[in-house]
Amino acid sequence: MATLKFSDGEEFDLSGPLRKEYRSDGWYVLGENRLIPVRDEQEADEYIYKLSQPSTLSDKQQLVEILSDYSVLQRNDLIIEKLKNLFMEKPEKIIQKLNEVVDSDPFDLTEFDSLIIQFKELLKTDVKFLDFEFYDETRMLSARSDKIAKEKIQDFNAAFEFREIERKCEKYNKIKSECHIEKSTFYNYKNYLLYFCLGTARHDKTIRNYLK
Secondary structure, eight states: OOEEEOTTSOEEEOOSSOEEEEETTEEEEEETTEEEEESSHHHHHHHHHHHHSOOSSOHHHHHHHHHTSHHHHHHHHHHHHHHHHHHSOOHHHHHHHHHHHHTOSSOOHHHHHHHHHHHHHHHTOOEEEEETTTSSHHHHHHHHHHHHHHHHTTOHHHHHHHHHHHHHHHHHHHHHHHHTOOSSEEEEETTEEEEEEOSOSTTHHHHHHHHO
16 A cells, blocks of 8 residues: 545555655654654654664554554544545445345344444434335325315314325425435435335335334
8 A cells, every 4th residue: 555545635655664744734654554643753753763673573563552652642533534534435335235235134233233333424424214105195195185174174283283294295205206216225315314215125114113
């Protein structure tokens, strides 16, 4: 891995000998496929000297020793966050895997839970369960009819409740039409992970209970 490129566009060339380099967020030691955040230029020089000396420690042991230094740990969260963003799966890939789990047999709850957590951490968003099975066109027409009936007898409280159901059904139908949804599926809509439940997937009930 000669070059490490993060999602914010910043790049580190890890090839070549150990050297120090200053970036907008501080000093780094890099080279020999290493990237180490340090406190200041003096500490960078110290690490380069230390790492250049013969050692009986394995690479893994050396890394543990470096990261155990408090001054490194103070800035290590930034590196961890960048690396997490670099290697974490893309939203589209996570959604694809979620939809594979939806119809899998048996239902892999561990995998499902892991994918949901990945998506939420990646986009810093939440998961919404949309019950299209309940708020369908049939219920919309029924609510509209009941609303009109209650208005005729001036039962406006009941009419208002049926109007709210009608509006929610209209909203769901609009989203369903915009997204061309024909079966139960996960969908990335305006930075939300949505589960469109149409009652067509094998594990709709399980997913309903998990997300609600």
